[in-house]
Amino acid sequence: xxxxxxxxxxxxxxxxxxxxxxxxxxxxxxxxxxxxxxxxxxxxxxxxxxxxxxxxxxxxxxxxxxxxxxxxxxxxxxxxxxxxxxxxxxxxxxxxxxxxxxxxxxxxxxxxxxxxxxxxxxxxxxxxxxxxxxxxxxxxxxxxxxxxxxxxxxxxxxxxxxxxxxxxxxx
Amino acid sequence: xxxxxxxxxxxxxxxxxxxxxxxxxxxxxxxxxxxxxxxxxxxxxxxxxxxxxxxxxxxxxxxxxxxxxxxxxxxxxxxxxxxxxxxxxxxxxxxxxxxxxxxxxxxxxxxxxxxxxxxxxxxxxxxxxxxxxxxxxxxxxxxxxxxxxxxxxxxxxxxxxxxxxxxxxxxxxxxxxxxxxxxxxxxxxxxxxxxxxxxxxxxxxxxxxxxxxxxxxxxxxxxxxxxxxxxxxxxxxxxxxxxxxxxxxxxxxxxxxxxxxxxxxxxxxxxxxxxxxxxxxxxxxxxxxxxxxxxxxxxxxxxxxxxxxxxxxxxxxxxxxxxxxxxxx
Ligand SMILES: NC(=O)c1ccc[n+]([C@@H]2O[C@H](COP(=O)([O-])OP(=O)(O)OC[C@H]3O[C@@H](n4cnc5c(N)ncnc54)[C@H](OP(=O)(O)O)[C@@H]3O)[C@@H](O)[C@H]2O)c1
Numbered sequence: 001x002x003x004x005x006x007x008x009x010x011x012x013x014x015x016x017x018x019x020x021x022x023x024x025x026x027x028x029x030x031x032x033x034x035x036x037x038x039x040x041x042x043x044x045x046x047x048x049x050x051x052x053x054x055x056x057x058x059x060x061x062x063x064x065x066x067x068x069x070x071x072x073x074x075x076x077x078x079x080x081x082x083x084x085x086x087x088x089x090x091x092x093x094x095x096x097x098x099x100x101x102x103x104x105x106x107x108x109x110x111x112x113x114x115x116x117x118x119x120x121x122x123x124x125x126x127x128x129x130x131x132x133x134x135x136x137x138x139x140x141x142x143x144x145x146x147x148x149x150x151x152x153x154x155x156x157x158x159x160x161x162x163x164x165x166x167x168x169x170x171x
Numbered sequence: 172x173x174x175x176x177x178x179x180x181x182x183x184x185x186x187x188x189x190x191x192x193x194x195x196x197x198x199x200x201x202x203x204x205x206x207x208x209x210x211x212x213x214x215x216x217x218x219x220x221x222x223x224x225x226x227x228x229x230x231x232x233x234x235x236x237x238x239x240x241x242x243x244x245x246x247x248x249x250x251x252x253x254x255x256x257x258x259x260x261x262x263x264x265x266x267x268x269x270x271x272x273x274x275x276x277x278x279x280x281x282x283x284x285x286x287x288x289x290x291x292x293x294x295x296x297x298x299x300x301x302x303x304x305x306x307x308x309x310x311x312x313x314x315x316x317x318x319x320x321x322x323x324x325x326x327x328x329x330x331x332x333x334x335x336x337x338x339x340x341x342x343x344x345x346x347x348x349x350x351x352x353x354x355x356x357x358x359x360x361x362x363x364x365x366x367x368x369x370x371x372x373x374x375x376x377x378x379x380x381x382x383x384x385x386x387x388x389x390x391x392x393x394x395x396x397x398x399x400x401x402x403x404x405x406x407x408x409x410x411x412x413x414x415x416x417x418x419x420x421x422x423x424x425x426x427x428x429x430x431x432x433x434x435x436x437x438x439x440x441x442x443x444x445x446x447x448x449x450x451x452x453x454x455x456x457x458x459x460x461x462x463x464x465x466x467x468x469x470x471x472x473x474x475x476x477x478x479x480x481x482x483x484x485x486x487x488x489x490x491x492x493x494x495x496x497x498x499x500x
Contacts, residue, residue: 089420089443090443091413091416091417091424091443093408093409093410093412093413094408120416122410122412122415122416124410124412128410129408129410130412131410131412131413131416132416133416133419133420161404161408161409163409163413163417163424163440163441163442163443164440164442164443165422165442165443165444166333166427166429166442166443166444166448166450
């Protein structure tokens, strides 16, 4: 199962209960609302309400959700997907090239749920350890944690030092 | 209240200086010992005279008298244990403290060894005897973090402790960050300024911070964790490039101790933190962030070591004991 982050621009009648009607199917389909942004135009003489919502939902439930929202009499003006939700950068120190940095990256990329999005390697003199900033993208927080675990294992195996961020809001 | 002091190094001298300067505290020195001498006067000893003797002769009292004899005398209400830290055995302090507690005397210490190694055992003896075991000075120097956990934040549930617990490492990382010094250069500078020991292994490998983390964790949760339970990574492998890469993201690197039984975390490691994070402090300072259910996050920052600074924590413990156990008269 691959959760997606989806953003939708909705348009509905500006009357009581409409927003709730539009949002109810999301939880019914196991989705998770991340943000609801009202977009009432100031000059709005129209009786419609624009709402931008960002949600997380299993990929295979998205079509059913879209149909359910439409059944509520809400029109979906735009829909966008972003597969990889979480980004996390760690610093790696050691003999990165000698220990095959390509393989290190492959091990993350081949998981299917996470990938190396950016790599910035600083190389000093040849015998000195090099340092890299490696940015990983993953779909969910738990998959990010699995990817980091994998990276910790690879680092231990290759004798590399990893400096991780001190996570905020994890308390 | 009568106090006996074992150990007259930087901390012991700082304490005696403050006892001499603040007679109004009502703390009466009745015994003192160093590694080769001792002085026992149940009627009271002038701390200034002990300091003079120590600096003139390198002995605080009569040669041949020992800490054991101080303990045998029983001429004190509180034992203040300030001998050197042994992280493995906790000795000789552990024996000193067991004996004093068994005699029904309160114990105050700055010595991390016995508290990290045998906190539960010592606490149990103390409880059985109806006396106090206090160790504010073992963690974070002058910062009253143990008081905060036990008293100020009493009744809270502690979710996590995170902290900068070693001033030497914090100094080195601050200098690498601010001046672009290499690890070796920053360490050499710290040594020159007296912030690092001749053998800095305990500090830079994260062991000292891990011992303090164990003490904090046992104070918060009483789970009986030991040094071996801590996953430790030191700062000695860090490169200037690592700090530069962090800086490019408006972050920096600090050695962080982190404990959270909820998340199964007990570790000391260099970590990347946003510059705006409350634990990003400069130089030799220490900081502890306590995450709790009622108070939310509470961060204490202060001087993590030093002679008089550490004496401040010891005197705080002594006065807490006086207020709780000794009748005012
Ligand atoms: N310095 C700090 O800022 C600081 C901060 C927090 C905690 N601490 C801890 O506080 C304790 C004392 O630190 P310090 O810096 O004062 O250490 P220090 O300067 O090395 O002094 C240690 C003292 O203990 C005495 N000693 C050694 N073995 C003894 C024994 N068997 N019986 C009686 N006395 C004995 C030594 O005697 P001699 O004088 O005869 O050698 C010396 O006076 C250590 O455990 C340390 O980890 C220190």
